[in-house]
Amino acid sequence: MSSTVTEAHPNHSNKSPLELQNSNQSKRNIAVMTSGGDAPGMNACVRAVVRAAIYRGCKAFAVMEGYEGLVRGGPEYIKEMNWLDVRGYLSEGGTNIGTARCMDFKQRQGRLKGCKHLIDAGIDALIVCGGDGSLTGADLFRKEWPSLIQELKDTGVISNEKYEKHKHLNICGTVGSIDNDMATTDATIGAYSSLDRICQAIDYIDATANSHSRAFVVEVMGRHCGWLALMAGIATSADYILIPEKPSSSKGWQDQMCQIVSQHRSKGKRKTIVIVAEGAITNELEPISSDAVKDVLVDRLGLDTRVTTLGHVQRGGTAVSYDRILATVQGVEAVKAVLDSTPDTPSPLIGIEENKIVRKSLVEAVEITKSVATAIENKDFDKAMSLRDSEFTEHLSNFMAMNSANHNEPTLPANKRKSIAIINIGAPAGGMNSAVYAMATYCMSRGHTPYAIHNGFAGLSRHESVRLIDWLQIEGWNSIGGSEIGTNRSTPKETDIGMIAYYFEKYQFDGLIIVGGFEAFVSLEQLESARAMYPAFRIPMVLIPATISNNVPGTEYSLGSDTCLNSLMQYCDVVKQSASATRDRTFVIDVQGGNSGYIATFAALACGAQASYVPEEGIPLDQLEADINSLKEAFAVEKGLSKSGKLVLKSTNASKVLTTQVIADIIKQEANGQFDAKTAIPGHVQQGGLPSPIDRTRAARFSIKAVQYIEEQFDSIAPYKYVIDFPSDDKKVASTAAVLGVKSSHLKFTSIRQLYDFETELGRRMPKKISWNKTRDVADQLVVSDANRSLFSH
Numbered sequence: 001m002s003s004t005v006t007e008a009h010p011n012h013s014n015k016s017p018l019e020l021q022n023s024n025q026s027k028r029n030i031a032v033m034t035s036g037g038d039a040p041g042m043n044a045c046v047r048a049v050v051r052a053a054i055y056r057g058c059k060a061f062a063v064m065e066g067y068e069g070l071v072r073g074g075p076e077y078i079k080e081m082n083w084l085d086v087r088g089y090l091s092e093g094g095t096n097i098g099t100a101r102c103m104d105f106k107q108r109q110g111r112l113k114g115c116k117h118l119i120d121a122g123i124d125a126l127i128v129c130g131g132d133g134s135l136t137g138a139d140l141f142r143k144e145w146p147s148l149i150q151e152l153k154d155t156g157v158i159s160n161e162k163y164e165k166h167k168h169l170n171i172c173g174t175v176g177s178i179d180n181d182m183a184t185t186d187a188t189i190g191a192y193s194s195l196d197r198i199c200q201a202i203d204y205i206d207a208t209a210n211s212h213s214r215a216f217v218v219e220v221m222g223r224h225c226g227w228l229a230l231m232a233g234i235a236t237s238a239d240y241i242l243i244p245e246k247p248s249s250s251k252g253w254q255d256q257m258c259q260i261v262s263q264h265r266s267k268g269k270r271k272t273i274v275i276v277a278e279g280a281i282t283n284e285l286e287p288i289s290s291d292a293v294k295d296v297l298v299d300r301l302g303l304d305t306r307v308t309t310l311g312h313v314q315r316g317g318t319a320v321s322y323d324r325i326l327a328t329v330q331g332v333e334a335v336k337a338v339l340d341s342t343p344d345t346p347s348p349l350i351g352i353e354e355n356k357i358v359r360k361s362l363v364e365a366v367e368i369t370k371s372v373a374t375a376i377e378n379k380d381f382d383k384a385m386s387l388r389d390s391e392f393t394e395h396l397s398n399f400m401a402m403n404s405a406n407h408n409e410p411t412l413p414a415n416k417r418k419s420i421a422i423i424n425i426g427a428p429a430g431g432m433n434s435a436v437y438a439m440a441t442y443c444m445s446r447g448h449t450p451y452a453i454h455n456g457f458a459g460l461s462r463h464e465s466v467r468l469i470d471w472l473q474i475e476g477w478n479s480i481g482g483s484e485i486g487t488n489r490s491t492p493k494e495t496d497i498g499m500i501a502y503y504f505e506k507y508q509f510d511g512l513i514i515v516g517g518f519e520a521f522v523s524l525e526q527l528e529s530a531r532a533m534y535p536a537f538r539i540p541m542v543l544i545p546a547t548i549s550n551n552v553p554g555t556e557y558s559l560g561s562d563t564c565l566n567s568l569m570q571y572c573d574v575v576k577q578s579a580s581a582t583r584d585r586t587f588v589i590d591v592q593g594g595n596s597g598y599i600a601t602f603a604a605l606a607c608g609a610q611a612s613y614v615p616e617e618g619i620p621l622d623q624l625e626a627d628i629n630s631l632k633e634a635f636a637v638e639k640g641l642s643k644s645g646k647l648v649l650k651s652t653n654a655s656k657v658l659t660t661q662v663i664a665d666i667i668k669q670e671a672n673g674q675f676d677a678k679t680a681i682p683g684h685v686q687q688g689g690l691p692s693p694i695d696r697t698r699a700a701r702f703s704i705k706a707v708q709y710i711e712e713q714f715d716s717i718a719p720y721k722y723v724i725d726f727p728s729d730d731k732k733v734a735s736t737a738a739v740l741g742v743k744s745s746h747l748k749f750t751s752i753r754q755l756y757d758f759e760t761e762l763g764r765r766m767p768k769k770i771s772w773n774k775t776r777d778v779a780d781q782l783v784v785s786d787a788n789r790s791l792f793s794h
């Protein structure tokens with residue numbers, strides 16, 4: 001637990017939890033419901049809403065079985081939930097409070113019953129976690145509420161008093177669906193878990209396809225949306241995808257697919273993967289079935305072809321860390337949003353833009369989502385595409401560029417084509433190989449020549465380790481962990497910067513992409529400040545942050561940290577299961593991350609750890625004492641109930657004195673036989689095996705942006721290539737060496753000079769400002785000590 005529990009909510013910022021409980025504003029009855037197809041992470045959302053509501057002095061309820069529960073009503077379907085009712089929810093798939101596709105709710109009569117049942121249960125606010133359909137229903141319910149409640153009053157079903165009390169329905173949407181088809185949010189709860197299942201399945205299929213030199217048609221879910229198919233296509237470098245947003249004529253898709261697949265085969269590729277979205281259609285709105293795709297591959301190309309329909313496997317299993325965290329912070333934000341709402345506030349939808357949780361208008365989100373469907377029905381596919389978020393369009397054009405690499409005529413004229421090098425620096429991080437793959441294929445599609453510098457700057461200066469990237473050689477790299485071109489921590493100055501400049505000159509590099517962590521950051525600064533001495537470095541240079549520590553200045557996200565979080569989370573789930581089985585054990589888990597507490601903080605949130613200790617805060621003794629007391633209280637209250645195992649996460653660098661072992665020993669001694677404490681050290685398991693789909697797809701997006709940046713910036717520095725007085729202080733020139741980062745809700749390039757000189761704590765290898773400290777407060781709210789918990793429970 002962090003030492004302070006601060007309220008992020010503006011209206012509550014000065015109130016203690018007890019004051020919150022006593023304030024009128026907080027005395028609300030908040031209900032949560034899951035609806036539509038289940039999605040991994042829905043349970044995390046329910047847990048967060050229930051606990052955040054109780055934490056703020058409200059009563060929490062669950063509407064069981066989606067809208068069906070509203071229509072049926074009564075305490076069996078609208079149930080009060082206590083703190084412990086949602087214990088263990090984080091790591092469970094599906095939705096424990098049930099979901100349904102309820103036809104009655106589509107009728108006014110059904111909604112009228114729902115209105116009455118909510119009033120009977122005294123519910124003031126309803127938080128719906130569901131897909132586009134569920135939120136359309138929620139929006140309609142909100143719009144109709146005045147007339148529904150009026151009818152209940154006029155027909156004498158409810159009293160005047162109840163009418164006055166419930167005149168306004170306070171409703172909030174969080175988007176839970178594997179389809180990722182809701183407008184105004186980048187991600188829906190469950191979509192990345194589903195993508196994870198799909199990518200795993202395709203990675204398995206790859207092996208058998210390659211063995212038999214076969215083609216596979218893989219059908220993925222997504223009734224009206226191609227997001228899963230598109231992202232899986234990028235993450236697994238599929239040969240072709242069919243999605244509803246970009247249809248062509250039935251002849252058009254067949255010709256295009258056959259042309260691309262036969263090109264790939266002629267270049268030596270042994271396997272073919274075609275991904276078909278369940279909702280794939282032609283531009284005449286005719287469905288395209290996976291069997292039809294298979295027939296084309298067999299009849300026209302003579303390929304030995306199999307169909308795999310992934311089906312409900314895609315909705316199965318535990319949520320990935322991203323979904324657990326997204327669902328948790330959105331659940332907490334939804335409770336804040338309903339507490340903020342007045343009758344005049346438009347109903348909010350809690351979304352995410354890049355890395356930032358945002359409140360959007362529910363009405364608007366529903367309207368835009370509906371207009372996508374209408375545009376498709378009207379065959380206005382350009383409009384449908386323009387209404388999907390801009391990232392969708394960007395991913396699609398990236399996929400098409402990477403996919404057509406090496407066989408279509410390059411898109412740039414010969415005089416604009418460049419030689420671009422890529423290098424991996426630092427410890428391995430998930431997504432490094434995907435970055436090389438995307439950079440190289442995108443370069444090929446543009447007409448650039450991609451080079452890989454193997455084994456970092458040490459490899460270059462000692463062994464001239466420059467290799468042209470060959471298309472066939474990088475096939476399949478998306479699905480491999482580590483770094484295929486090799487990576488190490490040596491910076492240019494630590495090796496031989498003069499030799500490095502010599503080789504840059506020899507190969508006439510026009511641009512450089514560095515993929516790595518803090519050493520990569522330092523390396524970029526060294527190359528930039530050596531430009532005055534070495535003209536070879538007077539080229540655009542970009543750093544793509546990639547480190548599990550997520551400590552690179554200029555970005556809130558580094559590649560590899562998602563892969564790391566998933567590995568650590570899986571490890572913690574297993575350890576927690578063991579701790580829970582013995583009923584009386586706490587594990588202190590040692591977490592990597594250098595001087596950054598990012599991984600420890602977010603893993604604690606994803607696993608429901610009782611406490612996390614991070615280098616930014618150290619381990620104050622009073623905090624340790626409070627946490628041990630909290631553990632004692634928890635074990636005393638739970639008296640060996642199931643799921644009573646506890647986790648404490650400790651960043652290796654949180655304290656030199658209080659090591660992981662020492663903390664476990666202290667806890668054990670203080671527990672005085674009441675419970676046990678042991679250590680667990682995941683070590684380099686945290687670098688992850690297979691890169692996560694998030695890291696694969698972000699790597700592709702970042703790398704393509706980096707190549708585009710080199711194209712754009714080249715002319716800003718080219719005139720100075722061989723001048724004697726290099727204008728080192730010219731900001732425009734300096735900014736041609738930059739870090740590509742996620743900042744708030746945008747992707748941004750920031751000059752290395754600015755970052756290195758003003759935004760970095762060099763000694764600690766950390767940015768001066770960290771973006772995620774508020775997240776620690778969220779974690780604290782959801783695992784408050786039992787003493788506090790009994791204050792808040794009802």
Ligand SMILES: Nc1ncnc2c1ncn2[C@@H]1O[C@H](COP(=O)(O)OP(=O)(O)OP(=O)(O)O)[C@@H](O)[C@H]1O
Nearest residue numbers: 036037067101102105106130131132133134137177
């Ligand atoms: N237009 C509508 N009016 C009223 N209720 C609706 C409407 N659309 C959907 N609902 C309600 O929401 C439920 C779930 O909708 P739907 O089956 O479309 O799933 P979803 O929420 O889009 O989730 P997913 O697509 O991920 O399965 C419906 O069964 C129905 O009860």
Ligand SMILES: O=P(O)(O)OC[C@H]1O[C@](O)(CO)[C@@H](O)[C@@H]1O
Nearest residue numbers: 037131177178179221222223278
């Ligand atoms: O589980 P059901 O009701 O068959 O629904 C399947 C549908 O649900 C989703 O998984 C989510 O909407 C769709 O992609 C799929 O078409």
Ligand SMILES: [Mg+2]
Nearest residue numbers: 131132133179
């Ligand atoms: Mg839907």
